[in-house]
Amino acid sequence: SFDMALTGILTEAEIAAGLQSCQAADSFDYKTFFVKVGLNSKSKDQLAKVFGILDQDKSGFIEEDELKLFLQNFSASARALTDAETKAFLAAGDSDGDGKIGVDGKTAFIKQ
Numbered sequence: 539s540f541d542m543a544l545t546g547i548l549t550e551a552e553i554a555a556g557l558q559s560c561q562a563a564d565s566f567d568y569k570t571f572f573v574k575v576g577l578n579s580k581s582k583d584q585l586a587k588v589f590g591i592l593d594q595d596k597s598g599f600i601e602e603d604e605l606k607l608f609l610q611n612f613s614a615s616a617r618a619l620t621d622a623e624t625k626a627f628l629a630a631g632d633s634d635g636d637g638k639i640g641v642d643g644k645t646a647f648i649k650q
Contacts, residue, residue: 547588548576559618
């Protein structure tokens with residue numbers, strides 16, 4: 539499960555704080571979320587593991603459908619991102635305009 543895979547990278551408290559910050563639809567702000575779950579203070583290796591979990595088809599990219607499930611990857615009880623949230627998230631992390639977030643750009647993206 540994702541929860542097990544995230545153990546050792548993120549604490550349950552960090553995940554809970556992140557999810558709590560965006561319970562209402564269209565309230566997800568990736569910068570706030572990353573700070574709440576402490577992703578901006580994790581090592582490159584830990585970030586790579588988190589992105590590996592989000593990149594479900596192992597393409598090396600996080601596509602729109604994978605982004606939609608972003609919050610649910612942290613907790614099965616979390617809601618899916620709305621279209622507006624997904625588009626904003628994608629726009630922020632899509633460095634080359636191909637409609638997906640490459641795992642190469644992930645560290646810079648999170649440290650923004």
